[in-house]
Amino acid sequence: VDLYADGLNFVFGEADILRGVAIISLTRLHQSFYGLPEDRGLFIERALKEAVHELGHLYGLRHCPDPHCVMHFSNSLLDTDKKSYKFCAICRRKLKENIGR
Structure with missing residues (x-):
């Protein structure tokens, strides 16, 4: 099943921070x-x-401008294929701050 969000023709995923679900x-x-x-x-x-x-x-990270960071917004499958499954150094630091480590 495809997912859709306002203003986009499809999305690969969605997260609801307030409810803690993705x-x-x-x-x-x-x-x-x-x-x-x-x-x-x-x-x-x-x-x-x-x-x-x-x-x-869900852990409070926003989209990252680094095209190789996992938090980079994927506008296409090429974007997903280009990025890593890992966080860049900046996002990794923010993640540690957000989870209190």
Whole structure:
């Protein structure tokens, strides 16, 4: 199932900080969505990145300008593929501050 947010044609995930919940859609993370052969490893990597990204929001992180940081906004699957599943140094520091470590 695709997810949508106001002003966007789709989103890979959404987080509700006040309720402490997040959701990701796996639909557009599959190669088959784009008519390409399925690649399970790539699918799992994409799902991991989007899950970590939404968890970052739950811990108070905003989108990051670093295109390699997991908190970078993915406007396309290319953005997701380019970024890491890890936080950049700045986001890692903010995360530690937010969780009190």
